[in-house]
Amino acid sequence: MHCGMNMLGVFCVRACSGLVGFRAATRIQRLHCFSGITAAQIDEEVAKLLALKAQLGDDGKHQFVLKTAKGTRDYNPKQMAIREKVFNTIISCFKRHGAETIDTPVFELKETLTGKYGEDSKLIYDLKDQGGELLSLRYDLTVPFARYLAMNKITNIKRYHIAKVYRRDNPAMTRGRYREFYQCDFDIAGQYDAMIPDAECLKIVYEILSELELGDFRIKVNDRRILDGMFAVCGVPDDKFRTICSTVDKLDKMPWEDVKKEMVNEKGLSEEAADLIGGYVSMQGGMDLAERLLQDQKLSQSKQACAGLSDIKLLFSYLQLFQVTDKVVFDLSLARGLDYYTGIIYEAVLTQAGMAPVTNEAQNGANAEESVSVGSVAGGGRYDGLVGMFDPKGRKVPCVGVSIGIERVFSIMEQKAEALAEKVRTTEVQVMVASAQKNLLEERLRLVSELWNAGIKAEVMYKKNPKLLSQLQHCEESGIPLVAILGEQELKDGVVKLRVVATREEVDISRAELIAEIKKRTSVA
Amino acid sequence: MHCGMNMLGVFCVRACSGLVGFRAATRIQRLHCFSGITAAQIDEEVAKLLALKAQLGDDGKHQFVLKTAKGTRDYNPKQMAIREKVFNTIISCFKRHGAETIDTPVFELKETLTGKYGEDSKLIYDLKDQGGELLSLRYDLTVPFARYLAMNKITNIKRYHIAKVYRRDNPAMTRGRYREFYQCDFDIAGQYDAMIPDAECLKIVYEILSELELGDFRIKVNDRRILDGMFAVCGVPDDKFRTICSTVDKLDKMPWEDVKKEMVNEKGLSEEAADLIGGYVSMQGGMDLAERLLQDQKLSQSKQACAGLSDIKLLFSYLQLFQVTDKVVFDLSLARGLDYYTGIIYEAVLTQAGMAPVTNEAQNGANAEESVSVGSVAGGGRYDGLVGMFDPKGRKVPCVGVSIGIERVFSIMEQKAEALAEKVRTTEVQVMVASAQKNLLEERLRLVSELWNAGIKAEVMYKKNPKLLSQLQHCEESGIPLVAILGEQELKDGVVKLRVVATREEVDISRAELIAEIKKRTSVA
The missing domain is CATH 3.30.930.10 (Bira Bifunctional Protein; Domain 2)
Structure with a gap:
């Protein structure tokens, strides 16, 4: 054991005396084991120990940190609605150009990624060695694609792949740069005449960026x-x-x-x-x-x-x-x-x-x-050389492709939606089954079930006796266009009161015609 | 340093003498550092070194292993076509019941997952400590959902989430059990009257399993x-x-x-x-x-x-x-x-x-x-208690949900498709732009571009002078229903020969009417 161990020993005694838990102890144990430790490494370990200590509350109880991992984010329903719209535009374009799609695992053997990314290799996320193979999270979709082609001896394919990739970069989340982010790749593999597939890739970029109206x-x-x-x-x-x-x-x-x-x-x-x-x-x-x-x-x-x-x-x-x-x-x-x-x-x-x-x-x-x-x-x-790096005999499969920087697109679309104060619907519900009086839960459940069985997107409030007003409010808030209102009179008459939320117009529809009427009123619009 | 170091020392000399590369050296260096090493740990390390050695070829060159990580698989275009169909059925059902969707990162802070899975916690994939937070791959979608609710103080939501989860289980891939697999979750969070949301979850299971015809x-x-x-x-x-x-x-x-x-x-x-x-x-x-x-x-x-x-x-x-x-x-x-x-x-x-x-x-x-x-x-x-485990004040948000075991569904659907020798289309191409003579590449590119711009799914072969037969064969193989054939006569006459692949019927259509004709012939059918 070389330099610095005395200092570390002292630190260890102080840090271990009751204050810091199991993780810190493990860390220190590991520290003792370093044989070629440097001052920079010590500084780093000290910083980690202090970070652990900062997580401990006044009573020494562990304070839970409620957050996502650094550089990652959740998508809420509004963001997902925007994301779905963007994906649909892009996928439509890929399909218009005749692409198939494939999927590959989120992690690869570490050696599959080795030697493919030059200086950026340091940004690869490795999995912990828990016994078995050494694994890393995929860094892009191109290297897994090349591995897939070589492994399955595929010489011709036009495919798209939309999936998340991982880079331990310094996140700049306000500018739409994350450690976990989507890639949308379109690639053409095969021996073809020069520049024809290459030109199609550029045509695709042109179409997508035009259609997204960025x-x-x-x-x-x-x-x-x-x-x-x-x-x-x-x-x-x-x-x-x-x-x-x-x-x-x-x-x-x-x-x-x-x-x-x-x-x-x-x-x-x-x-x-x-x-x-x-x-x-x-x-x-x-x-x-x-x-x-x-x-x-x-x-x-x-x-x-x-x-x-x-x-x-x-x-x-x-x-x-x-x-x-x-x-x-x-x-x-x-x-x-x-x-x-x-x-x-x-x-x-x-x-x-x-x-x-x-x-x-x-x-x-x-x-x-x-x-x-x-x-x-x-x-x-x-x-043209990447697939050959994976083929045991070095057989080449020429490839050309394009990756859409979808996270930046999301950021721009979100900003746009916010700037325009657009109301983004997060569900597609067509009709709310409501009641005007008490004790009609069973009737509501029976009707909503009928609608579901007919393929109509419908909701019911999970309360025995919800107020009509709160049922209508829910429709306003979430943009549900129609309400099917049940009351004792309607039940007697064999009808349902169909209310148009936007106009507040109400009309009685016979039960037998309700489904057709709802479909008519919600088709396309 | 305790037991076993002599034996390891000997092994190290033999293993390091030119045969084994960098990874082995690192492993041994790490071994030297263990202070409380056990015989079982040594056995395990020896096994890993021998596995590394086995990867070395006769010439001592590293033999690349061309595979996906244990317990994972790629999806080829046919499998993806089936997967898309299954997802569409399931998502339609979730949307019919008024669900929004969210997404969360593939990894969480390790402590977010701690203490949620009982004995199964040992199956969690951890990421390597590369400095910074300790992270683990998500084990299911429920715990991230609860973390999301607590973090965003959400007390009411009906959401679905379809994404991959990770378990270091013994894979049984023939029975559709993988280490990376999809979960399709639908959950209702909120304080409601008893059993109403619970019953809807069961109704959803019933609908999905019926519609999938399993x-x-x-x-x-x-x-x-x-x-x-x-x-x-x-x-x-x-x-x-x-x-x-x-x-x-x-x-x-x-x-x-x-x-x-x-x-x-x-x-x-x-x-x-x-x-x-x-x-x-x-x-x-x-x-x-x-x-x-x-x-x-x-x-x-x-x-x-x-x-x-x-x-x-x-x-x-x-x-x-x-x-x-x-x-x-x-x-x-x-x-x-x-x-x-x-x-x-x-x-x-x-x-x-x-x-x-x-x-x-x-x-x-x-x-x-x-x-x-x-x-x-x-x-x-x-x-009902999970969200409260994440809330700093322990506020509870009652939840009920269901997870569709989608991987098993995929397996069954794939077996069915194989048993029926079903022809699964992997693209949606409606028309192939072909030529009957040489030197018509530019005309083909011009026409296919017109079709793309009109929203028609179209393909062209990436060859200067493809044979008509090979263009027609491609249509037969990939199920493309129409071929738009260009020849010198057609160009002179301002028409395109439209061929129906199934019937071999051919008809001349004027360029001005081509797009409408293709749309007519491919609508719905």
């Missing part, structure tokens, strides 16, 4: 091969491609000057190489820019870059047929963080009132910031 | 207060109520003789008390049985039992109004494992071809086995 947006497009070719002709050493690529990816969060500083000071790139990169990554345009760069003296020396530029040209020709080029911009600063992309990459950003014009190549700093603050709402690209 | 079923009903009263009058000591209740719960898995043995030999109950219990737990019936037991000399001495029996009577009267008594049986052997139930409990079992008659009180052993083998497909009950 305001104006741009879809930035680039290609990993163009980036790699650019790095090569700018004099970046081969082994620095990925790390310089990560730095370029920060251009949407910080100005070029800081990005350049990171390249030169932290990553050890030459000033000249950085400046050359700076020249390229400021370029934005459309098919014309791709054509111009194919003539660029430097860049055209790279075979890779030329292949990427030709594909960008082809992509834009398909996007013209799909009539979506008004929102798509070829942007050489787009890099995307993930290691596994091999070709086309893209990212959609909301631009609020169209502040970032597509064709303006001399990018204005203020405008760039504007689009950043709203942030990315979709992203994706081509990853 | 074959005949029975819903067993009992009350925790009747069980407790029965234990009291049979002479079970107060502190043994819960543990004896757990043993009674095993009556659906083992015969009375074995249950009695466990009570007497393991739990230390007197033979006489066990026999008295045996007399009661063999009873089954309806409202009549509840009336008879209210007159039972022994049982009627317990206030609790009488309260339970009166409520069973009231429940049956409501169930008669709901016309569901043909499937409901009052069964004194029903106990349910969970600690938190306080009143009515119920469980639905499939009986295959109606083998277990409801009214037969002298339960036939063979019949009992029959219903067991198919197993429970729904269960629930009243838990």
Whole structure:
């Protein structure tokens, strides 16, 4: 045992003397066992012990903390109603494009995720080793998808997958960034002719963002091969491609000057190489820019870059047929963080009132910031090598896909609903079975049961003798359009008084015709 | 450092000498640190190291294991199509009964789950302590629901929640038992008049199981207060109520003789008390049985039992109004494992071809086995104390709910689909845009884009020049009903050849009328 154990010993005695419970004791026991402990680790453990201590009340009794885990949230019924609407829009689009759906477990073998996420691997949630396999929560839906394809030897599929993924990131919940969040992925796997599935992915992003009515947006497009070719002709050493690529990816969060500083000071790139990169990554345009760069003296020396530029040209020709080029911009600063992309990459950003014009190549700093603050709402690209990483014989299945940043969409929709003070209905109840007098519980139950059996969405209050007023109030509050009122007179006459909540109009309907009448009045509307 | 370190030291040298990688080294380092290590722990660690070693190939290279975590599975598109159908049936029912929906995170603070599941707590998945809060995967949806109510001070809600839960149980996947599985919960929280919401829960179980067409079923009903009263009058000591209740719960898995043995030999109950219990737990019936037991000399001495029996009577009267008594049986052997139930409990079992008659009180052993083998497909009950466990002031919110055992339902539906060799469609594509000649990719893309924009579900092959036959074959295989065929003649004439896949009938439709024609031909059908 090395450094620091004396100090820890003292702390242990004080902390253990009656104040702190089992968890603290376990923690300290574990501490004693560290052989290569550092001061930082000790500080961290001390902080945890103090946090435990803070949970103890005055009487030493454990105070229960009533909260969800850090970076996570519950969805209340209103949020769920909005979520359902958003999902329906997205799923309809995926289905319109002929996608099937699959599901995978929330955790994978730890080694399935290993080596797929570069520097972000530290954000993976691991499960405790309770005996058996070492497991981790999925970090995205793409790696499980690739594992699924390799495991089942699938070479062709077009599928969507909507599910939660997990990242131990610093949550920024006001901006819709959580540790548990939904991903909505659409991917096309298979050996096809160039850029056709890629163009469909962009068409899907275009359709979804338009239908969700989130305001104006741009879809930035680039290609990993163009980036790699650019790095090569700018004099970046081969082994620095990925790390310089990560730095370029920060251009949407910080100005070029800081990005350049990171390249030169932290990553050890030459000033000249950085400046050359700076020249390229400021370029934005459309098919014309791709054509111009194919003539660029430097860049055209790279075979890779030329292949990427030709594909960008082809992509834009398909996007013209799909009539979506008004929102798509070829942007050489787009890099995307993930290691596994091999070709086309893209990212959609909301631009609020169209502040970032597509064709303006001399990018204005203020405008760039504007689009950043709203942030990315979709992203994706081509990853032709990922499935091969899982296949025992390394057989490749080319893939291209897109992920909709659904949490940010939820946040925006919620803000919109709040701003408009919209009344969001959280149930679909069509009719409330109510009574005007006492002692009619049995009659109410009999009628509501009849309605349920006829497929009508109906409710009854769980009271023997509820007041008519409180039954009507419940309808007003939850937006139930109709009330079927039973009274002794109605029972005698074999009718039900049907009341329209909005107009307060009331009409007697015979029991035999009630179901048809309710269906008529609630159909579509 | 105590026992066993020498042996471990030797093992460490052998295991570390080039053969085993980083994970093994970490494991051994951790082993060295145990201060109170036992022989069993060492055995376990040795087993893990050997398992790691087994994963190493001949060349010492790590062999990747291509699988999902133990006890979990992927859902392929066919399974998802079945799952979607089942969920739609269930959600429709929940919505028909006026339920809202909520969602909660997949993990909770560990202490939120502590002390809620009795002996089953050992099955909870914990997350690794990576700094910060201690977390566990949710074990059911009921405890998170109670936490949600207390946290948000909600006293009235009727909600459903469909989501995955996690139990480190021994998986029996052929029988539809997994470590990751869906729960479909419907719960009514609020202070209401007795048995009205409880009866609605049973009505919902009845509706769902009927609509899913799983074959005949029975819903067993009992009350925790009747069980407790029965234990009291049979002479079970107060502190043994819960543990004896757990043993009674095993009556659906083992015969009375074995249950009695466990009570007497393991739990230390007197033979006489066990026999008295045996007399009661063999009873089954309806409202009549509840009336008879209210007159039972022994049982009627317990206030609790009488309260339970009166409520069973009231429940049956409501169930008669709901016309569901043909499937409901009052069964004194029903106990349910969970600690938190306080009143009515119920469980639905499939009986295959109606083998277990409801009214037969002298339960036939063979019949009992029959219903067991198919197993429970729904269960629930009243838990009036759970929310109070989370409320800082202990305020109670009475709750009653039901959980549909959806995984077993999936298994049955899958078997059915397989047995009938049903063709399950996994997409909803209405039309395939095809070409009869080469060089028509652009025309196909233009047309499919038009169809998408009109809301039609359409597909196009991602090839420049696909063969007409392979385009038609794809339609046959995936059940696409229509093909819109483009050829040079059709383009000249401004028409599209619309082909009905099933009949091979072909008809020329003008471009202007194509969308309306497709919509007409695919509406409803």
